[in-house]
Amino acid sequence: MRERPYHHGNLRTALLEQAERTVRERGVQELSLRELARDVGVSHGAPRRHFPDRQALLDALAIAGFERLGSELREAMDGACEDFRGRVQATATAYIRFATRDAALLELMFAGKHQQPSGELQMAAESAFAVMLELIEQGQREGALDSGERERVGLVLFATIQGIAALVTGGMVAVEQVDELVADAIAHFLRGSHAAA
């Protein structure tokens, strides 16, 4: 019977997957390299080959998180083929869903602790936020938004959504109130998006 082979085969991925699971269930704080190694069935020194230190693991988790967030956002946006408001609502809801399901992961992604912008992480983040910018662009083409600088309007929208996520994960807003709050915020945003009457 095969004692587990010397080479795990694909340890890096296994570590990332188990890490994401642990982070989701028990938070970043509780994530321990050694426990991770035990869970995956490998010695405590093994992870070091793939992640020189704990922060490197966290950075990799953040990158994976941004990639997943980006595709969920894009999927939501593309799926809602209705009007602009519908797309905004769908995208925002997808963001909040991600934020509530993976609160600890999102916190990790936002943590400015990445002393090295690390390039790759920055790319992943920008790629995820690009979806938001596309959304704004569409809105401007359809005339639902003023054609001011895209980034400025986009930032306001993005900040609002991120803020709602923070309120929810911080426990200041009950989960049942989320949809209502998102709807309120979007209505507010759209009303404010045309030059003064």
Added chain:
Amino acid sequence: MRERPYHHGNLRTALLEQAERTVRERGVQELSLRELARDVGVSHGAPRRHFPDRQALLDALAIAGFERLGSELREAMDGACEDFRGRVQATATAYIRFATRDAALLELMFAGKHQQPSGELQMAAESAFAVMLELIEQGQREGALDSGERERVGLVLFATIQGIAALVTGGMVAVEQVDELVADAIAHFLRGSHAAA
């Protein structure tokens, strides 16, 4: 010459002050009870008399943070005796200033990790946010805001501000852009605050 006396005199306060300093300079993660004790000139077991475990210290830090945040917000709001927009802007700016100066502390306050709502912490948080609600109330009295449910409008505003803070501390918005972004967001908010034209 007085070897330092056996009793520190007021260790609890000294610990909290040093802890806040350390958190501001090096983040929550780097905060160690033992190092704290060394910094204050006391043995590694001493803090335990005042904080049964690390989380208790963090909770106390969060409470102090909410109290400070609350008074800074109130001060900003009361100081700006101009129109409603000016008060909103002043309060929002004060919030962002707190968030950038004490990013790690704010993260700590928002962390849902307080398994025990702990009563006292909840009270401190509500007391800080009460300032925001007062602001909204004033706006409604002055007719600058629709008189919808206060909490809903307030939440949208608060979420936006908190979101901007997150963007800044997450490094996604440069510090120089903050004032502009806040102004944009508030303009957006106020334009959206009247029932459809």
Added chain:
DNA sequence: ACAACAATGATGTCAACGACAACTTCGTGC
């Protein structure tokens, strides 16, 4: 085929940490 060689994993060690227990010093009320 086979000998380097690099990649990957295992093992051992170290300092630091948080939690806990046992002991000591101090101040206060009876």
Added chain:
DNA sequence: GCACGAAGTTGTCGTTGACATCATTGTTGT
């Protein structure tokens, strides 16, 4: 003036992250 409790000290245990060294495997050039 004494007993008692609050506040601080010392020692210990198990865990952790980082590092160094060793073992096993896969690959590559000849």
